[in-house]
Amino acid sequence: MKIITIVTSLFIFCMTFALAQEHDHDKGEHSHHEMNDTLDEVNEGFIDPKGTLVSILVEGMVCDFCAQSIQKVFMKRDEVVGISVDLDNQNITLALKENTDIDNDVIEELFLDAGFNATEIMRKKVNS
C-alpha cells in the first residue's frame, strides 16, 4: 500500500509540471507587447499627465493574488504614482511621477523579488 501511495504521489507531482511545460509549449505564442495608448485610468493611484508610463510584460501573473503582490511592491516606490493591471495580456503599467524613472535592471529585480519574471519593458511619456 505504501508503494502505491508513493508511486501515486510521484506520478501526480510529475504530471503537475509536465502539464505546465506542455501548456506553454502548445501556446507557441510570441509576445506582442505594445504600449496601451488609451490608458486613462489605473487600478490604484493616478496618472501624472507630465509623467511616464512604463509597460511591463510579466510571466507567471495568472491570478489576482499574483497581481496584488506586484501592485503592493511597486506602490511602495517613490517614483510610482499609479499602477494598472491587465491579466488578459499579462501586462503591468506603472505611472511614474514627472522627471522620474526606474532602471530596467531595478524593475526586473523587483519582479524577481516578488516572484515573477519581467520579460519586456517599454516606456512612453503620458502626453506624447
Add this chain to the structure above:
Amino acid sequence: MFLRILLLIYFISVSYGAFARPVSYPEGWTFMTKNNEDINSAHIHYSPTSKYSLGYRIQNFKHKKYQLHALHYNHLIKRWNKKHTQANFYTKSGIGIAYSDYENYDSKKKIGGYIGISSDWETRRYYVSYENVYSKSGNFDDYFKQKFKVGIAPYIANYGSLHTWVMLEVDHNPESKSSIRYTPLLRFFKGTHMVEAGISNKKKVLLNYIVRF
C-alpha cells in the same frame, strides 16, 4: 466557564477555514483557517521574501482529541513562471507542542512536528495542486496523508472582480477505514480575501478562509 468562553471564541475564529499559497509577497502577512471533518486549524505567517514564510499554526484534531501548536516554516523551492502558467514546489514543516486534556492523554504534553511537500500549477482557467504531510505528535498520533485538488474557472474574471472556481478535493489518508474522501467545493476570491466551501462524500462541511495584508 472562562475556559468554555475561550474555546467558543477559538472555534468561532477558526470556523472560517482557509487554503492558499504558503508564501506571500515580500513583507506580506497571511492569516488562514482551515476546517474539515478532521481538523480545525488557524495559521498566521509572515513572508520576509517571496521565498519563505514563518508563522504560528494551531491544529485541533477533532476525533483524536488533541491540539498541536507549532512554529511553521514554508519554503518555496522552485517556481516556474511562464506566459500563461505558473507552477510552484514548496516544502512545509513545523515543530511545537502537542497537548491533550482528554481521555487517555489527559493533560499530557509532547513534542510534535510535521513535514511535507506541496506543488501547484495554474492558469487563469485551470488549477491543479498536490500536497502531502507526515506528522508525529509524541504518542498521541503518527500519520501520513495527501491531498489532490483540481479546479476550473467557469468564467475568466478581470483584475479586482469576483473570481469563482469549481473544484474537487481528494484526500487520501491510508490509515483511515475509508481512506479516500472526495469534496466538491466552490472557491471565491475577491481582493485579498478568499473563501472555499464544500461538502464531502461523507456529508461533512469544508470551510476555508484566507486573507492577506
